[in-house]
Amino acid sequence: MKLKSDILVIGGxxxxxxxxxxxxxxxxxxxxxxxxxxxxxxxxxAIDIIGYLPEATExxxxxxxxxxxxxxxxxxxxxxxxxxGDNVAPEEVVDTIIxxxxxxxxxxxxxxxxxxxxVVGDFQSxxxxxxxxxxxxxxxxxxxxxxxxxxxxxxxxxxLFAGITGYPDFNPSSASKTYLEDRIAMxxxxxxxxxxxxxxxxxxxxxxxSSIEIxxxxxxxxxxxTLAEQIDVQVKRIGATHxxxxxxxxxxxxxxxxxxLEKAIGAEVFELLGFPxxxxxxxxxxxxxxxxxxAGGKLLAGHxxxxxxxxxxxxNSILARSPRREISIDTKAIILATxxxxxxxxxxxxxxxxxxxxxxxxxTGEYHSAKDIVPSRVTHRLEISPMGQQIQTCGLxxxxxxxxxxEDGLEWAxxxxxxxxxxxxxxxSVEKSGLGVALTSGYGAAMNAVDRIKGVA
Amino acid sequence: xxxxEAYEYVxxxxxxxxxxxYHSDELTIVSSVSRCINCGLCINHCPVVAAIGxxxxxxxxxxxxxxxxxxxxxxxxxxxxxxxxxxxxxxEVCPKNVDIPEIVNLIRARIFEHRPDLVxxxxxxVNEIITEHGxxxxxxxxxxxxxxxxxxxxxxxxxxxxxxxxxEKADVLFYPxxxxxxxxxxxxxxxxxxxxxxxxxxTLLNEFSCCSLPSRLMGNEIKARELAKRxxxxxxxxxxxxxVTTCAGCTSNLADLAERDDWGIPTYHLLEFLAEEIGxxxxxQALKGKRLSESVHISVHDPCxxxxxxxxxxxxxxxxxxxxxxxxxxxxxxxxxxxxxGGGMVSYHSKDVADAVVKENLIALEETGxxxxxxxxxxxxxxxxxxxxxxxxxxEVDDLTVFLAQKLIKE
Ligand SMILES: Cc1cc2nc3c(=O)[nH]c(=O)nc-3n(C[C@H](O)[C@H](O)[C@H](O)COP(=O)(O)OP(=O)(O)OC[C@H]3O[C@@H](n4cnc5c(N)ncnc54)[C@H](O)[C@@H]3O)c2cc1C
Ligand code: SF4
Ligand code: SF4
Numbered sequence: 001m002k003l004k005s006d007i008l009v010i011g012g013x014x015x016x017x018x019x020x021x022x023x024x025x026x027x028x029x030x031x032x033x034x035x036x037x038x039x040x041x042x043x044x045x046a047i048d049i050i051g052y053l054p055e056a057t058e059x060x061x062x063x064x065x066x067x068x069x070x071x072x073x074x075x076x077x078x079x080x081x082x083x084x085g086d087n088v089a090p091e092e093v094v095d096t097i098i099x100x101x102x103x104x105x106x107x108x109x110x111x112x113x114x115x116x117x118x119v120v121g122d123f124q125s126x127x128x129x130x131x132x133x134x135x136x137x138x139x140x141x142x143x144x145x146x147x148x149x150x151x152x153x154x155x156x157x158x159x160l161f162a163g164i165t166g167y168p169d170f171n172p173s174s175a176s177k178t179y180l181e182d183r184i185a186m187x188x189x190x191x192x193x194x195x196x197x198x199x200x201x202x203x204x205x206x207x208x209x210s211s212i213e214i215x216x217x218x219x220x221x222x223x224x225x226t227l228a229e230q231i232d233v234q235v236k237r238i239g240a241t242h243x244x245x246x247x248x249x250x251x252x253x254x255x256x257x258x259x260x261l262e263k264a265i266g267a268e269v270f271e272l273l274g275f276p277x278x279x280x281x282x283x284x285x286x287x288x289x290x291x292x293x294x295a296g297g298k299l300l301a302g303h304x305x306x307x308x309x310x311x312x313x314x315x316n317s318i319l320a321r322s323p324r325r326e327i328s329i330d331t332k333a334i335i336l337a338t339x340x341x342x343x344x345x346x347x348x349x350x351x352x353x354x355x356x357x358x359x360x361x362x363x364t365g366e367y368h369s370a371k372d373i374v375p376s377r378v379t380h381r382l383e384i385s386p387m388g389q390q391i392q393t394c395g396l397x398x399x400x401x402x403x404x405x406x407e408d409g410l411e412w413a414x415x416x417x418x419x420x421x422x423x424x425x426x427x428x429s430v431e432k433s434g435l436g437v438a439l440t441s442g443y444g445a446a447m448n449a450v451d452r453i454k455g456v457a
Numbered sequence: 458x459x460x461x462e463a464y465e466y467v468x469x470x471x472x473x474x475x476x477x478x479y480h481s482d483e484l485t486i487v488s489s490v491s492r493c494i495n496c497g498l499c500i501n502h503c504p505v506v507a508a509i510g511x512x513x514x515x516x517x518x519x520x521x522x523x524x525x526x527x528x529x530x531x532x533x534x535x536x537x538x539x540x541x542x543x544x545x546x547x548x549e550v551c552p553k554n555v556d557i558p559e560i561v562n563l564i565r566a567r568i569f570e571h572r573p574d575l576v577x578x579x580x581x582x583v584n585e586i587i588t589e590h591g592x593x594x595x596x597x598x599x600x601x602x603x604x605x606x607x608x609x610x611x612x613x614x615x616x617x618x619x620x621x622x623x624x625e626k627a628d629v630l631f632y633p634x635x636x637x638x639x640x641x642x643x644x645x646x647x648x649x650x651x652x653x654x655x656x657x658x659x660t661l662l663n664e665f666s667c668c669s670l671p672s673r674l675m676g677n678e679i680k681a682r683e684l685a686k687r688x689x690x691x692x693x694x695x696x697x698x699x700x701v702t703t704c705a706g707c708t709s710n711l712a713d714l715a716e717r718d719d720w721g722i723p724t725y726h727l728l729e730f731l732a733e734e735i736g737x738x739x740x741x742q743a744l745k746g747k748r749l750s751e752s753v754h755i756s757v758h759d760p761c762x763x764x765x766x767x768x769x770x771x772x773x774x775x776x777x778x779x780x781x782x783x784x785x786x787x788x789x790x791x792x793x794x795x796x797x798x799g800g801g802m803v804s805y806h807s808k809d810v811a812d813a814v815v816k817e818n819l820i821a822l823e824e825t826g827x828x829x830x831x832x833x834x835x836x837x838x839x840x841x842x843x844x845x846x847x848x849x850x851x852x853e854v855d856d857l858t859v860f861l862a863q864k865l866i867k868e
Contacts, residue, residue, distance in 0.1 A: 001733070001770055037498050037550045203510040210511045212501045277498045302549045302769055322768035323545075324712040342494065342552050 013040035015420025016337035018442035045280025051432025117287035134178030365393025395424035517547035542800035545765030569676030577806030634704030647862035705760030705834035799840030
């Protein structure tokens, strides 16, 4: 089998799909290969831009503040790289970073508008959605269904945590305790919190039920009414102004369900941040795929890029494998968005850490070679510092155009760009920056790839 | 005790413990389980979980992390392991591509060997038919009746009859698969019409025999290997240079066998053969001038064995080819690539599960407003057709090969 496309994206998570959308919208023929789903679908679906600096305990109140700090302290951080370019003066770097990240956030919000994963929040400030454990975390954008509204501002707000009998992921009693304790410590509303159990029975029984079953069930017509009746009683009981439920309001119709519920019970309803694999993560994945295909991009699921062929300074074709066929794909530019250890873009074993498609040089967070780092030798307790676990920061080092570089500092190939978790130099779990880095780098890498093929043509 | 004796001794104790050592060609499957990171992404996509819930079918993650972990206790998975349709959805979304459908076959093979009492009765009936006739369906008792049925179908569809050809050294072996050989004869005939129209030098088997997939799915590994060997011998004797089939299950299974058993020749679904060997130019030419009076609004179902077990590209070919036919409007169904419920032989013992799985497809299909559903597999055709009929739907179902043949010969 043979195929051809102007731009070939390898990887179908946040970074790959964002890059694919940009490429397809530019008019380039775009093909995206995906061997599986990954960290993006797995995530809780809240889009973090930057929450913390490594070693810091206080979160940033706004992404711009965090980005400025990053630019100063970690110039090689993927966000740092965004600020470099031929026409950027050194004193403009910080502003350029902030502007480019803001551009990509605004762009993403716009593209997700009207999809099953429409988002709220903006670049001006971080806010703190509540998790199913009753804790909060700083993030930039959450899905509209997860918007806690004015709960932390209203002096008279009362929150009801509504659990589901037989759904083991969420314990509303302990979540409400954790949450209330936090609020009391901060001296901030809500001052009253309650909890209740509801019955949602996708298959007529209230035990051993999973998120996906509940979400599918609530997508069906009529099932929200039954839930509304149960919650209504409890809302009246404690005088709740807000109701928190686990992130299971639906896959296709979650927003509609939220609005229907609110209308029926007269209180604001929002989903909590949940454990992976979460339904909001699934919604984000599906929504991005839809935007990509609507933009004219071609998605080829179940295909893994396994090798490539080089012509001079460029890679001109990729071999992809499906379960029982092979396809050779000719292309003008490649975006490598293969993720890290979950996605499979970076793998580590007894021979060290390597990049899996092209075998490009890997580096650590300090930009030393990661070639000889053996993950099983760095699982020692001492390896986990406030900076995070070091293998989380390993990956590819890139030039200002997002092209992976070799040992001599030059690009590995003129037409290969990289984005997302495959990059080195940041630790998403410590910084709370995962989907944000994927978004910004996917956006930037694709812009450069588009410029290149337009220039070449 | 020398090494060989020790090996034999250990083997005999394994038998007592109800363990069958893995074949060397199964080792990649077994090792794929160890890649599972227990993430649970697969559960969100499994059509059986969607249809009946995790309480009744614990789902692909449970197969990877629980059901497959202890060979001596494989028997205890019997209430779950037979409910997997083998659709491959989990494997495709899995970040580590854990080969769940094959693990399921592997477990079923061991239950079949050590605890045949736990194998669903429906499987045993098919097993007897296969053992007796080398076919997955009871063959027609009366050859003339079979021909009559064939002719009636051809007449109804307006297709000409192309006599069977069996010869050595033809370019292509056309392999219809059991369903088209015995039941959906129109598919077999339609493929011959198409091959003939494009002047393909093809042959049939002189005596048709099963590709072995049903035996694998029910766990009769010995029978499966025997049937595979029988087929290989026939193909080698004919000396063909390619095999073409119209069945999705045969497509993936033949590809597997060709690789595992070193056939040394490529295997294709007819759609791939048309796209890659005949070419869209000749197809367009052949479709030109056929005054296709009526336009038709269709939707398409993607068989699991083509998209997830072989390559999604094959359905791209299907869409390309349909786009060449004048007057055909295609509306995609939201569940176009969701399992029809016919996989894994689930319908042979748990019909309610198979029917619950296909229900989602039926709802999505009605929403398209299409008058016809087309799919390149006679088994998917039969499964969806009977469910649509039962639900009182007016949507008709065609195998894509038949649909295409009709368009190609229409004056
Ligand atoms: C449990 C968990 C929770 C998280 N929660 C959050 C959160 O709440 N907010 C947040 O902002 N971030 C979160 N993150 C981080 C964030 O999800 C990731 O940083 C981000 O999704 C990375 O996106 P990506 O596109 O780079 O990679 P991935 O999403 O991992 O995608 C990689 C893709 O590449 C494909 N691929 C790999 N190799 C090949 C190949 N050879 N051929 C074809 N395809 C290939 C994979 O199949 C996959 O589709 C979380 C991460 C985890 C693990
Ligand atoms: S093969 Fe299909 S039915 Fe079986 S576990 Fe996987 S997704 Fe479910
Ligand atoms: S089989 Fe794959 S998708 Fe399922 S839990 Fe394991 S790693 Fe995750």
